[in-house]
Amino acid sequence: METMSQTVQAVPAAGRDSALASHTELSNVYKKVTWRLLPLLVLCYAFAYLDRVNVGFAKLQMVADLKFSDTIYGLGAGIFFIGYVLAEVPSNLILHRLGARKWIARILVTWGLLSAAMLFVNSPTSFYVLRFLLGVAEAGFFPGIIYYLMHWYPSSRRGAILAIFYLAAPLSGVFGGPVSGYIMTAMANTAPFTGWQWMFLLEGLPAVLLGAVVFIYLDDRIDNAKWLTTDEKAALHQALDKEQYHAAPTSAGSAFKNLRTWHLSSILFLIVMAMYGVFFWMPTLVNESGIKSPLLVGLLSAIPYAAAIPTMMLMGRHSDKHGERRMHMICLCMMGATGFLLCVTWQSDTAKLLFALTLATAAVMAILPLFWTLPTAIFKGAAAAAGIALINSLGVTAGFVAPYMVGYLRDLTKSPNTALYILSTLWVIAAVLIYKVPANLTTSNKPTE
Template sequence: MQPSTLQPGAASGGSSSTLEQAAYRKVGWRLIPFLLICYIVAYLDRVNVGFAKLQMLNDLKLSDTVYGLGAGIFFFGYFLFEVPSNVILHKVGARIWIARIMITWGIISGLTMFVTTPTMFYVMRFLLGVAEAGFFPGIILYLTYWYPAERRGSMTAWFMTAVALSGFIGGPVSGWILEDLSGVHGIAGWQWLFLLEALPSIIIGIVVLFYLDDHIHDAKWLSAEEKQLLERNIAAEAAQKDDLPMRQVFSKGRMWAMSLIYFSFVIGLYGVSFWLPTIIKSTGIKDSLTIGLLTAIPYGFAVIAMVLVGWRSDIKRERRWHIAIPALVGAAGLYLSTVWSANTTLAMVALTFATMGIMIVLPLFWSLPTAILSGTAAAAGIAMINSLGNLAGFFGPSLIGYLKDLTHTTNSGIYVLAAFMVLGAIVTLAMPSKLVDK
């Protein structure tokens, strides 16, 4: 990660002053690596149940339908508390609220090691969603406090590489925990998984209290001149946006259209995230560590693709086609993974393209609503889109689990995910370019 690539000014075609370039470079190195680490542990705690499934279902005698419902019910808690959580963050500040979110979700994720029945599994997943509600949209909102729209696409892409990095790092680590710690001190591998991967969230949540600054004017590591410049850029952009009452935010058609786009992409994301280990296992791989290592391949390529496409989108000041084309690539990859399911090598190639396409569109999507909303409207609008979109996190895994029990294959569920990726691409292209290409 070179400073010039992380530096937001690099995306502005060199038109910024030396002071402005230096200021944004300083902000980038201060915030983005730390926020990326926060999201890595967040996403890992959210989806490590996909690896726990490899042992947990057999130990607890659970069906794929029960697993799919439990994996997805997280998002009902998330949905119910997303908007109020983000509004609270806007009012009390990111530092306190993000710390609270991380510490509570870490505790709940760790306690999941004690589940013994489907009901307990459902309850813990629901509570995890309640605890984590507001984290992701809170970070997206937080970035709007520091970066104007033309710099935010690449920064959001850097932040959201955490999703791919959590798979790249978490896959091998999770596979190792399942393989080597199973039975140690009488504790099952999947129980060790929940316990050990919860601890970083709690520790980093405490660090947040001392590290993050709520706003530009709070940053002691910026000079007075740098603060004035950055605040002037944010104020100039805010003057061109809508800061609407929350009731009007919820009634605007474009907010519902964006929610549909995000729903379509998220259903692909969590379908892959929760079921990728199972899909790889179905190609004939049985060893948990090997499965973990193989899951790192699609995510490793996705990290590179996310950064490059996000950077190019900022350079071109174009969003719609940079979202739609990767979405279609993701859909094609999902479909081909079923065609080549009997061949591990070809299936991994298809899953790599599917993962790359899905991961690319997610950070770029957030350039759409943040280009047109500010203030409380941004807090509510981002949270609304994220909460409605993340209901796909319930429907995707639940649907695949149900169809797998019904048909004894994941193929039919994967076809549904691919269809939604195509739908998301179509609705994205229907958005007016003058509205979102900033």
């Protein structure tokens, strides 16, 4: 059976020696690869992200219809990540063996069906079960794509490439918010479902169709790509071989024993706490600032995501250009902390609240692509599949803690302030942990000029 970790390559040694050497020619090859792979992967992640967080918009109607408290909603929103964490490492190891094409297609189909099935929620128990199963279904998608891309791009190019991939999250917010609000408003009285039920159905089914597209269109490895010439394949292999300078041992077990795995997991946990602490509750914060229409809440919630896009691209490219990650990430942590503090101060002023949410959202969106350049530089082979999945699964346990914590504190204090202060503090702690990452792991070789 072929695996993504096999090093048997179709390009002969002589072909490698004649590989495209100039920076311009190599850049043209990477442009070709990027235009082939990234549009589809971005679209898939956009629906993954939308199907994960559209429960935040459903809350505007679902909670009242089903008589859910904020604590029940927060627990249900977060329990997704319990299933996600339990299935994450096994899923990525299966992808390592079967290849991205088959396994990513499977993930898309199953999560799309389960996301659509959210329309059948009628009690806290059914809410918890379906959110848990949705997490199991989606597990492995994000770390699988990160692992997949490291087989195409060297570390010196991953900051910008991961920023492009991460565009899916803010784009999903830009378009998904207004679309979710429109569906919930326009379909509110259309039998046989309510507005929030139609939203889950109409936003879940596209993932099933994308699964079929991935199965037909995606190539597992460089050597499978019939759209690349022999010299282009050789050039890509040379660029990857040249940058195995931080790579740790290749066995899956080594990732569990590596202290860097746990350090990076701690950083990701704090980042994800901040991320889902605001993303699952952003529509509610906007609603409580005085905006009652679900459609208008969706339109206004798109603004922070739209503003995050140029921040992501700027930080990704600037970080690659200077071969530096740590200070870029620390600056973003402080930007996010400031955004949460301003949410407390401006929670009753919609315009100012949106500015504060924009700071927090842009910080989260921009820091994550930079974070993922670190584990992809450390691990290779099976250790990469296991290490990336382990870091992601440990980090995203915060996706369970954050919405539940926010919901519990809101019910307890009748105010979002305490939760926002805690989330701001977590950003500062994350900055300290990032500073503790060894400097040689936060730098990368710049692309050869």
